[in-house]
Amino acid sequence: MYDLIPHIVNGLTLGLLFALIALGFTLIVGVMEVINLAHGAFFALGAYFAVAVIGGSWFSGTEFGAWWLGLPLATRYVVALIFGPICAAIAGMVLELCLRPTYGKAPLYGLLLTFGAALVIEELIRVFWGTGEQSLTIPQTINGAFLLGGLIFSKYKFFAAAFAVLAIFLVWLLLERTPYGAIIKAGSHDSEMVRALGYDLSKLRLAVFAFGACLAGLAGITMAPIWGLRPHIGIDVVIPAFLIIVIGGVGSFWGAVAAAMLVGLSVGISGAYAPAWAMLSMYILLILVVGVRARGLLGRKSALEN
Amino acid sequence: MSETKISRRGLLTGTTALVGGVAAFSGPWKHNRAYAQAADKPVKIGITSDASGQYANSGASDRRGMMMAIDEANAKGGVLGRKIEYIHLDTETAAATGSRVAERMITREECGFLVGAVSSGVANAISQVAQRYGVIYLNTNSSSPTESGKNCHRVKFVWDGNGTNFAKAAVKNSIDAYGKKWMLLTNDYGWGHDTAASTKKLLATYGGEVTDEILIPQGTRDFSAALLKIQQANPDVVAAAVGGDDQVAMRQQVAQLGMGEKTAWINNQQDWPDVYGLPVDNLFGVFGTTWYYGLDLPGVKEFVARYQAAYPETVMRVPGNVFYNGYMATRELLAAIERAGTTNNIAVIKQLEGLKMPAESRMQHFDAWIDPDTHQVQQTIYLATANTKAGDDKDNMFKILAQSKPDDVKDDDAAAACKLESYEDTPSFDA
């Protein structure tokens, strides 16, 4: 049992990071009933823009570039942490505008359009950043390792997990304790209601999409130092996010968080026995959960079922 | 880069033929494999290197090696007085794509020779197709022992050292230096498994012990589970056969945890494009290579200068082993065609089989030769480690520790497993 503890810790941090990835996804599904398969692409975009900001590759050689690279890494990292998600959010807004013709049609079209968009963004990343692996440099304070009970743990992983907890908490605050949250939640239950209250539904959708993409970009920057960064990372990421949403129940905030922890733990613990098979455990979890409870752990009725 | 784009001529003549109502009366697909042999018809080489996927980086380096060899030959008037042309199609580090690309290059682009591969899956898929048509295929950089063992073919020549060669060079020394308790990290596909198998066999021979083997699926980015297991088991040596982008991620995470010094790491083979530009602390452990630009041998400096002149824009400022293999394979192929005096595939194969290549010409310590029974190049194998005293010279990342003679690291199992097709069973044609 003692041997298992590090794997459980590993699984829990992984779960928190999965939750961070799934947050934006569940928000968009909940409000707009669009399965956004481009979520992973926003994740990648956020991280790639962050790499560009930290590395200063766009203005290398200029005076500004020299000044910029002279700044401490921590400063550049913080700027990247803001700039990357904003870029992802802009991309998200563009995609929302493209999605408009599909509203009111079968949910399949939203899913297909975002699938195509994911493909396009991935190829654009290849064009602009190349096919090779990129690395996102992180400040020394959160890099490196520490010893605990005779085992080495990565500092950054704990930083990332703490960051995820913070992000989850802030999103929860926004949804539950602010008037904006009330509107968003109303939108996810009943779009007629939002309109009746005098809010502009199309603006709400734009804002929610931007916010969801922004969260994806943030997750990308957080995950890139752990998972590395390559053009097809979007696909690798969107699948777990997708599974988590379904296990947790479409549109449910706490369902997504709980499912993410569950998935993280199952991957972590199965990793202790058979690392090669660890990733399969999440699919089996999905089949088990959804086989028993069609709407996932905390899901409610949704138009997506039709 | 001056890659020849696919000619549109076929398409245009095709359309006119259709319009004129004379659609290919020579019968469907009755390829006369003896292509028109006019002296002015270029010799066409198909470059089958990966441009995307796990080995995209190495594929690009591989391709630059071939292109430099071809450009140099063309500058000297081509081969047999004919110009050499090449086309490149992306094999995407995917075996199914490899099959299709090979089919297309042979039947549509009429390539007489195929060159290039990093992934063993792709190399094998291409060679199956090539053997069916009798087209000579050079596997430049895939080092799976099965490539010259059970998956060997009459038309295929393997230019890289294989997993067994590297393991032989490293295992005995490392048992003596670090200890007997070994743990294996194995990339979960052909090359990884084959390499691990030969490491295990050598460990058994020299009295080492495998405490555990962890399989790493291709595309793994999070190595924490595997690294935790290593920490808990605390072996003397970790022998890793992990390649491409997976390996880059692994090196970063091991370095982040500071595990590089705590345990002795042995990486079977270290491809230059996988580590170029990484911080030196990511380059822990001992690893094998077939060539290094810092070797103190005649000709190396000039070779590096030629590389830099040919590719002034490339991020990689010095050539590495992958480039080297691509270059050497292509150069020797062209030389063999010249010596054969014909582009007939069987004649060229016979020129390559048993070919002796002096150490000077290959810029290695010992003479190399092509084993006629397995079609693998037997060559010097170097052991290297990180060069921590490079100072400002960021390119000089390796320190060469030792070199092994080809005979000492010969892969005898491959020879036992390899059954080449007979000459009669290999279709013959003039390219």
Place this chain on the structure above:
Amino acid sequence: MISLSDIPTKSGFPLTPAMCVFLVAVASAPFWLEAVGLYSYLGIEVAIWILYAMGFNLLFGYAGLHSFGHGAYIGIGAYAFGLFQQNVAVSLWGGLLAAILAATLAGALVATFVAHRRGIYFALMTIAFGQVFWFCAIKLRWLTGGEDGLLGIPRPDMVLGPLRVSLQDNFSLYWFAAGVLGLAVLGMSRLVNAPFGRVLQAIRQNEMRARFAGYDVWRMKWLVFTLSAAIAGLAGGIFAMAQESAYPDIMSLHQSGTIVMMVLVGGGLVSFWGPVLGVLIYFVARDVIGGVTETWLLWFGLMFVVMVMLRPEGAAGLAHVIRSRLARPKAAAPAERSA
């Protein structure tokens, strides 16, 4: 705009003009393929993918069941074919039968789990099962050869009574694939124009209503899923012969998404022939644009996005619109709406 409910059904004689054009094109392909700048192996692949796509469209277009894990069944077919050759006997018919059986079995099993689902939950369950099969194909090295695939699969001779034909060269293999495709398409065309096809469309339009009309919806869904998996398995068997190997890649989510894209681009939602167009567009784009630029997927993806936005009925839908505009220049729009 065309609604999703009008894949026209025809009864009686299967040799419609479209069918004749299709059969003639398939049969004559070897005579013009090379002249238009393509090559024999591509012909085989296209024939296999058309077979796969048309079988898939029974499920996707006709029954409106959006499977995103269908690559599993073509993959299982390919592995079953190879394993049969290597472990049982080198036999064409035996291998193809094994391919169909294995895929049918896997399809039937999954269908049992997913047939009572609808909409996005159906799609999700198919993804999950598809991933499980894909994962197994990669991990069961002793059986499937792992990520390297199952190698060295022979192309057995075709034995028909006293006749024995070698399928070694791509030419004869193409004829074989084309023959299978022709028969399968004739069969499928009969099927979708029979009551079975109409029930499928009824289920797509309104599952509840179909149930109230007295159809056993669950059984129909189960049946069409299994049938479509069986056809994928047959395609997989031929694919294994073409490649002389079976690789796990075709079972990945990415490839399963590709077949959805092909069917949609071609207009499988509104036409029996949609998948044919889709496969042709995809393969020609990949080969022609892909030869010019490595970023061909960018252009294909952009085309796909624009299409979903503007013309989700795909190429076949577009052709349909153009045709009806030409035929009835003025009355076109209202007539379509009522269709």
